[in-house]
Each structure stands twice: as structure tokens, then as C-alpha cells.
Amino acid sequence: MGVRQMIEADSLTKEYGNVTAVNRVSFTVTEGELFGLLGPNGSGKTTMIRMLTGQIPPTSGSARVMGLDAAKDPIGVRGLVGIIPEQETPPSFLTAEEYLRFVARIRSLDDVDERCDRWFDLLEFGDKRNVLCKDLSRGTRQKLMFSQAFLHEPELALIDEPLINLDPIMQRTVKDFLREYVQGGGTVFFSTHILEIAEEICDRIGVIHNGRLLHAGQLEDLIGSGRHLESFFLDLVRGDAGA
Amino acid sequence: MPVPDLFCAMMKEEWRMHSTIFGSLGFALFPAVIAVFALLGSLTLPLFADVLPYDAVALFAHALFLLMGVMVGSFGLMGREFMNRRFGQASLVAYASRSLPVSERRIFAAFLVKDTVYYILLYVLPFAAGFAAATPFIGLDPGLAVLAFVSLALAFLLGLSAVCFLSTLYARSVALLAGTAAGLAVLALAAFRLGAITVSAVLPPYAFFLDPAVEPLAISLLLILVPAAASVLFVTVDYPDRTKRFKNSLDPLAERVRTLGSAHFIAKDALDLLRSEGGAGKVIFSFLFPLGLVWVCLRVLIRFIPGIDPLVVFSALLGVISATIYNWLTEFDSFTSYAFLPVEVSEVIDAKLKSYALANLLPLGVLVLAAATSGGAGTFIPALAAFASVSAYTLAVTVYLTGLHPNVMLYHAWVFLRYLLAISPALLLLIFASILDPLYAFGSLLLILPAALLLSRGRTRWQAWEMPGY
Structure with a gap:
């Protein structure tokens, strides 16, 4: 059996007026991989995730996610994958539990009680299940967004800054979960500008700067060559900025 | 930071917030649209002078600006969540008292001036x-x-300062707000019993317009400055800890409306309205307040136009006002909340329409009550037709032009112009026709056809729209 491609980006480009947020980016992510897209603030990471999940159409190029064209069948893609956007917060006037139930209904899931309980237990926020989302701390909101993305046990998760607002203990829990999830056959594509996270959990990384993909490759190869991710990243980005 | 600097920062912020969405020109033309409409409306005044005396038009205008003041005040003071839902993760100077070395009183004063x-x-x-x-x-x-x-500026400020005052009371104590509201209601009732309530007493700026004397001006200024000063003086952002816990109400509510489809979206709409600041009261108030003004205005009009059937005219205006319920239904929601889920814009719009249909039981109840108490039972059926048609048509125009963002998009000059052009002629025609014969109100049923067409097109039109982010 061949390797299953979970994400195939082909010359993806997004322009906002005169600004090119993502510029002819091509890469693939295979099943069972934990791929980290690294880049400084404003480099095009969020735009990339939004295009891959059909939230915004590309100006040119295409993206196939789990075999579906993200621009032509965005609902199909979003039905299959789990997404954690960076900015979005859960609805203010639902409680944490109500929000998970709301998402479960949208995704037509069964066993809603068990699914909710599992995530309240894993991320240790069951005591907040009856609190309105607007009254939750940022960290708890992030836990909730994390829970909604994995509620339907997707084969692929796309996460924009996965550990944002989480305390060190919860960061450990989430990192462990992501590794286990990938070992169990799941695939993760996440973006971050925190290199330590990538260095710790990624199989493969991509470096994006000014909307262009400067590098994509195995993290193992990089470390094997004796280089640190930080110096590699800084050399790439500074070199590109100076070019 | 001095108040003038804060004021300048807030003015820039307000401008940029709107112009980011519409483009500078689109928003800058908004006042031009108002001016053109005021010009055209004024030019037609002599044509209708026999049916619509100038004093009555002036009363309508003052009532309208009072209402605008109430709406602007409500919008500005409903808090960060309100803004975030409308504009994404908005961070405004008005909410910065905890991060800037500026007192909340100073920020609020600048906010009011702005x-x-x-x-x-x-x-x-x-x-x-x-x-x-x-x-x-x-x-x-x-x-x-x-x-x-x-006088119109005074009417606007009267509404603005009243809402600021009430919101300050609310921030201090819900009981204080309830007590004040009850006290004002008792006073109003007593004045009504004594026959002391006149239009001029209720709306001093209008009295000033009719008779530009010192007394109505002084009363107007007093009614503006005292509540505004009190609201600045006693403002607080240290709201009492109202972190509430709720058991799951989503599923039980959804179960009740399961047969309608989109049950969880409808249940969410209901919870948004009930649990946001002010609860269902804010919707009822914002709905009943303009209706009260319409009713007062109609009572005045009856004196000038003997043939008018107040129930039919009231029902047509009720239809327009009831469409504002859609604004409330979209106020605490944004499609960005669903953009990462397998949900289409049209699905959310459909759910809002169902929520709207359910919420329209409120205006329907008002219409029944108005018919029962005004002796207008004879024209109830044409009035009902006018209400239902105008409500559906106004809603359809709103959905087509603004999608899920009526509270933002109606500030776009071109959108606002199209909104006015789509609704005003139909409404005026209906009102004038019903003055000739109330049975002509049945003609309003013709509006159902364009309403259905606009809704159908609106559902697909908003599918691909991207709201500019902050």
C-alpha cells in the first residue's frame, strides 16, 4: 500500500490587495506525521491553515485535504478534520459543556456524554463545565477549543498555535496527547513560532517567511546533521530577509 | 492622559473600525446618504401637508433621533463581548482602563464626548x-x-444620556436599576393619571423645536446633563462578580423546537439573548420603546387625519420595527465562530430565520393587544396581513443586504441607501393606501414574493463573504 497523503498543497497563493500573504507554497503531509509549520509573526501561517481548511479560498493554486479539494468542498473538509483556530474563542453565552454539545450536534455525533467527559477529564477542566465561555480564563478557553477539535476523533487535526495560553503542566499533557495521537495513526499539522515545541514533538517541519516556504524536511535529518533548530531557523529567516 | 487626547484616539478608532470594513469612501458617504434622504423627504413635505402636518413630521423626527441615541448608547455600553462578536477580537480604548494609567471615569467621559x-x-x-x-x-x-x-441633537443626547445612566446603575447594582425603573414607572403612571403627560413633557427637545424658549431648552439640558454627569461620576468597570453557572439548557431547549430543524442553533440564539447583559429585557425594551413612540405619534396623527386607521398603520410600522429583532439575533453571533466547523453560512441564516419567526410571537402579541384595547378589532385581519408581509419583506431586505452582519453593514452608505430605497416606498405606499381604505392593506401580501426571492438570493450571496479582521 502506498503512503496516504493527508495534505497536498500545490502552489498555494493568497493575495490581499497588493499584499501576498502566501506565495506559491507546495508541500505534502503524510498520514501519521506531526508536521510543524514554523514562521515569525505575520509570515503566513494562519492564512495557510485557513486555506487548507477551506475557510478562505486561495487566489491561485490548490489544496487537497484527505482527498478533498479544500476550496471546492470546504464543508466536506471541515467535517473530516479537527481545527483549532488561533484567534477564535467559543461562544460567550454557552457554557463549556453546552459548547461541546453544540459542536457534537453540528457533527451529528453519538455518545455525547462520554465524549464530553473524556475531554473534561483529560484536560482537567470538568469543574468549569457549567461556566459560561465568556467567564472562562484564556487557558480554559484554549482547552475547550482543543476539545471541540478532537471531539469527533478526526484522522487529521490542523492547529494554529496549539499551546497558546496553556500552563506548563497542561502544555505537557497536550504535547503527550499529540504524540500519542500520531502514534495511533492520526496526523497533525500545526503552526507555531515557538521553536521548542516543534523541536520536541515534530516529525517534520516547514519554515515559512514572507509567505514563502523556505524549507520543508525531516527534523531528524536536521538534528542528525548537528544543527540546532533555532540557529537553522534564524539563518533561514535572516538570510531570506536579507536577500 | 488628558481627555482631549483620549477623545482624539477614540474618534480615530471609531472611524477606522467602520472604514476598515466598508472602505473609507463607503463609510464617509453614509452622512451624504442621510442628507440626500432628508433633502428628498423635506421636498415632499408640501405634497403631503394636508395629510401629514409639519408638526407631526417634526415629532416623528425627534422621536427617531431619541431612539438613535438609545441605540448608540446601548451599543457602546454593552461591553467587550458585544464588540468581539461584532468585530472579531476587537480591543478598544474604551476597555483599556486596566492596562493604561488612565482612570475609568476619564475614559468614560471621553467616550461620551466621542x-x-x-x-x-x-x-x-x-x-x-x-x-x-x-x-x-x-x-x-x-x-x-x-x-x-x-433640537434633534438634544433628542439624540437625551436618549444617549438616559441609557448611559441606566447602564451605570446596572453596573453598580441590578437592584438599583430595577428600583429606579420601578420608581420612574410609578411616576409616569401617576403623571398619566393626573393627565400631566403630554408629548412636550415626554420629549422636551420637541417642545423646544415648537417653541424655542428658555424653559424647554433648560429642561432638555437638565435631562441630558444630570444623567450623563451621574453616569460619569459613578461609572465602574469593577462589575460585581456575576460569574454564573448554568446546567445544560441547550439540549432541553433544542428538544422543544426539534420539529423546526436547526434546533441547536435556535436554542443557542435563545441562550445568547437570555444570558447576555440585560437578558430578554433588552430586546423587549428596544422593541417596545420605539413602538411606544410610534403609538404616541399615531395618537397625534389621528387628530390631523380623521380617516386614518391607526391599527393598520401601526401594524405596518410594527412590521418594520419587528425586523430589528433580527439585529439582536445576530448581535452576539459571528460566522467566524462556525468557520472552522462543517457549517455553511446559509445554514446559520436559515436558523436565524426560524429564531426570528419564533421571536415574532412578541410583536404578534403586541398587535393583538393593540387591536383589543384600541377598538380596532374590525380591521385586525388586514392589519395582521400588513404586519406579517412588512415584517417578512423588511427581514428579507435586511438579510439580502447585510447577511449575518446587519449591525455593521447598515453603516455602509451604499447598503444603507439600498435598504432605505427598498423599504421606504413600499411602506409609504402601504400606509397611504390604507388611509384611503384599510382593506388595501391586503395588497401588502404582494411583498411576500420579493421577500422569498431576496431570502433565497441572500442565502447564497453571503456564502463567500469574508469579514475583514482586526
Whole structure:
């Protein structure tokens, strides 16, 4: 059996007026991989995730996610994958539990009680299940967004800054979960500008700067060559900025 | 940071917030649209002078600006969540007292001054300018436009300061707000019993317009400045800890409306309205308040137009006002909340329409009550037809032009112009036809066809729209 491609980006480009947020980016992510897209603030990471999940159409190029064209069948893609956007917060006037139930209904899931309980237990926020989302701390909101993305046990998760607002203990829990999830056959594509996270959990990384993909490759190869991710990243980005 | 600097920062912020969405020109033309409409409306005044006396038009205008003041005040003061839902993760100077070395009192004072200047420039000045441009052609003294500018600004500020005062009371204590509201209600009832309630007493700026004397001006200023000063003096951002816990109400509510489909979206709409600041009361207040004004205005009109059937005219206006319920239904929601889920814009719009249909039981109840208490039972059926048709048509126009963002998009000059052009002629035609014969109100049923067409097109039109982010 061949390797299953979970994400195939082909010359993806997004322009906002005169600004090119993502510029002819091509890469693939295979099943069972934990791929980290690294880049400084404003480099095009969020735009990339939004295009891959059909939230915004590309100006040119295409993206196939789990075999579906993200621009032509965005609902199909979003039905299959789990997404954690960076900015979005859960609805203010639902409680944490109500929000998970709301998402479960949208995704037509069964066993809603068990699914909710599992995530309240894993991320240790069951005591907040009856609190309105607007009254939750940022960290708890992030836990909730994390829970909604994995509620339907997707084969692929796309996460924009996965550990944002989480305390060190919860960061450990989430990192462990992501590794286990990938070992169990799941695939993760996440973006971050925190290199330590990538260095710790990624199989493969991509470096994006000014909307262009400067590098994509195995993290193992990089470390094997004796280089640190930080110096590699800084050399790439500074070199590109100076070019 | 001095108040003038804060004021300048807030003015820039308000401008940029709107112009980011519409483009500078799209938003800058908004006052021009108001001016053109005021001009055209003023030019038609002599044509309808026999049916619609100038005093009655002036009363409508003052009531309208009072209402605008209430709406602007409500919008500005409903808090960070409100803004975030509308504009994404908005961070405004008004919410910065905890991060800037500036007192909340100073920020709030600047906020009030900003709202006063900004919205008088946006609404009142262009309206008065349009009227002024028409005065030479309709035989009125141009000086009347200056008077209108002052009195309409006073009406706007009366609404704004009243809401600011009430919101400050609410921030201090819900009981204090309830007590004040009860006290005011008792006073109003007593005054009504004593026959002391007149239009001029309720709306002193209107009295000032009719008779530009010191007394109504002083009363107006007193009613504006005292609540505004009190709200600045006692403002607080240290709201009492109202972190509430709720058991799952989503599923039980959804179960009740399961047969309608989109049950969880409808249940969410209901919870948004019930649990947001002010609860269901804010919707009912914002709905009943303009209706009360309409009713008062109609009582005045009856004196001038003996043949008018107040119930039919009331029901047509009720239909327009009830469409604002859609604004509330979209107020605490944003499609960005669903953009990462397998949900289409059309699905959310459909759910809002169902929520709207359910919420319309409120205006329907008001119509039944109005018919029962005003002796208008004879024209109830045509009035009902007018209400249902106008409500559906206004809603359809709103959905088509603004999608899920009526509270933002209606500030776009072009959108606002199209909104007015789509609704005003149909409404005026219906009102004038029903003055000739209330049974002509059945003609409003013809509006159902374009309403269905607009809704159908609106559902697909908004599918691909991207709201500019902050």
C-alpha cells in the first residue's frame, strides 16, 4: 500500500490587495506525521491553515485535504478534520459543556456524554463545565477549543498555535496527547513560532517567511546533521530577509 | 492622559473600525446618504401637508433621533463581548482602563464626548443639512434648520444620556436599576393619571423645536446633563462578580423546537439573548420603546387625519420595527465562530430565520393587544396581513443586504441607501393606501414574493463573504 497523503498543497497563493500573504507554497503531509509549520509573526501561517481548511479560498493554486479539494468542498473538509483556530474563542453565552454539545450536534455525533467527559477529564477542566465561555480564563478557553477539535476523533487535526495560553503542566499533557495521537495513526499539522515545541514533538517541519516556504524536511535529518533548530531557523529567516 | 487626547484616539478608532470594513469612501458617504434622504423627504413635505402636518413630521423626527441615541448608547455600553462578536477580537480604548494609567471615569467621559460628537456629525448634522437645503424650495425659513439641528441633537443626547445612566446603575447594582425603573414607572403612571403627560413633557427637545424658549431648552439640558454627569461620576468597570453557572439548557431547549430543524442553533440564539447583559429585557425594551413612540405619534396623527386607521398603520410600522429583532439575533453571533466547523453560512441564516419567526410571537402579541384595547378589532385581519408581509419583506431586505452582519453593514452608505430605497416606498405606499381604505392593506401580501426571492438570493450571496479582521 502506498503512503496516504493527508495534505497536498500545490502552489498555494493568497493575495490581499497588493499584499501576498502566501506565495506559491507546495508541500505534502503524510498520514501519521506531526508536521510543524514554523514562521515569525505575520509570515503566513494562519492564512495557510485557513486555506487548507477551506475557510478562505486561495487566489491561485490548490489544496487537497484527505482527498478533498479544500476550496471546492470546504464543508466536506471541515467535517473530516479537527481545527483549532488561533484567534477564535467559543461562544460567550454557552457554557463549556453546552459548547461541546453544540459542536457534537453540528457533527451529528453519538455518545455525547462520554465524549464530553473524556475531554473534561483529560484536560482537567470538568469543574468549569457549567461556566459560561465568556467567564472562562484564556487557558480554559484554549482547552475547550482543543476539545471541540478532537471531539469527533478526526484522522487529521490542523492547529494554529496549539499551546497558546496553556500552563506548563497542561502544555505537557497536550504535547503527550499529540504524540500519542500520531502514534495511533492520526496526523497533525500545526503552526507555531515557538521553536521548542516543534523541536520536541515534530516529525517534520516547514519554515515559512514572507509567505514563502523556505524549507520543508525531516527534523531528524536536521538534528542528525548537528544543527540546532533555532540557529537553522534564524539563518533561514535572516538570510531570506536579507536577500 | 488628558481627555482631549483620549477623545482624539477614540474618534480615530471609531472611524477606522467602520472604514476598515466598508472602505473609507463607503463609510464617509453614509452622512451624504442621510442628507440626500432628508433633502428628498423635506421636498415632499408640501405634497403631503394636508395629510401629514409639519408638526407631526417634526415629532416623528425627534422621536427617531431619541431612539438613535438609545441605540448608540446601548451599543457602546454593552461591553467587550458585544464588540468581539461584532468585530472579531476587537480591543478598544474604551476597555483599556486596566492596562493604561488612565482612570475609568476619564475614559468614560471621553467616550461620551466621542459618541456625542461622532454621531451628531454622522446623523444629526447631515439630516439638518438636507433639511436646510430644502427650505428655500418649500417655503420655510432656513433658520428653522438650525433650530432643527439643535433640537434633534438634544433628542439624540437625551436618549444617549438616559441609557448611559441606566447602564451605570446596572453596573453598580441590578437592584438599583430595577428600583429606579420601578420608581420612574410609578411616576409616569401617576403623571398619566393626573393627565400631566403630554408629548412636550415626554420629549422636551420637541417642545423646544415648537417653541424655542428658555424653559424647554433648560429642561432638555437638565435631562441630558444630570444623567450623563451621574453616569460619569459613578461609572465602574469593577462589575460585581456575576460569574454564573448554568446546567445544560441547550439540549432541553433544542428538544422543544426539534420539529423546526436547526434546533441547536435556535436554542443557542435563545441562550445568547437570555444570558447576555440585560437578558430578554433588552430586546423587549428596544422593541417596545420605539413602538411606544410610534403609538404616541399615531395618537397625534389621528387628530390631523380623521380617516386614518391607526391599527393598520401601526401594524405596518410594527412590521418594520419587528425586523430589528433580527439585529439582536445576530448581535452576539459571528460566522467566524462556525468557520472552522462543517457549517455553511446559509445554514446559520436559515436558523436565524426560524429564531426570528419564533421571536415574532412578541410583536404578534403586541398587535393583538393593540387591536383589543384600541377598538380596532374590525380591521385586525388586514392589519395582521400588513404586519406579517412588512415584517417578512423588511427581514428579507435586511438579510439580502447585510447577511449575518446587519449591525455593521447598515453603516455602509451604499447598503444603507439600498435598504432605505427598498423599504421606504413600499411602506409609504402601504400606509397611504390604507388611509384611503384599510382593506388595501391586503395588497401588502404582494411583498411576500420579493421577500422569498431576496431570502433565497441572500442565502447564497453571503456564502463567500469574508469579514475583514482586526
